[in-house]
Amino acid sequence: MHEMALAESILEVVEQAARAQQCTRVTAIRLEIGTLAGIEVSALRFGLEVVLAHSLAREARLDIDTLEGEGWCMRCSQNVPLKALYDPCPSCGGYQIQPLRGTEMRVKEILAL
């Protein structure tokens, strides 16, 4: 389950950040997930609940922002919104689209005490 592995790597990032700031308790974690990243948010939330339960982030609030996907359509020569990878262009119906935005997942902010 790829969301579980992802949750574990997020925990690592959070723990490192907390250690670097000499904090003992993480109060909030904000993630940004692109709609084209192929991540199922509910599965990731579940995975995080499991891995954070015994960490210094066990009481942390979890905020997940979604980043809408966007691609470059070669036929239209313009940026177009993209709901999923390999979707056709909403203007011309073509498939020659280069994803530009929304394929990433990152830890945006960590609040710790």
Ligand SMILES: [Zn+2]
């Ligand atoms: Zn197009």
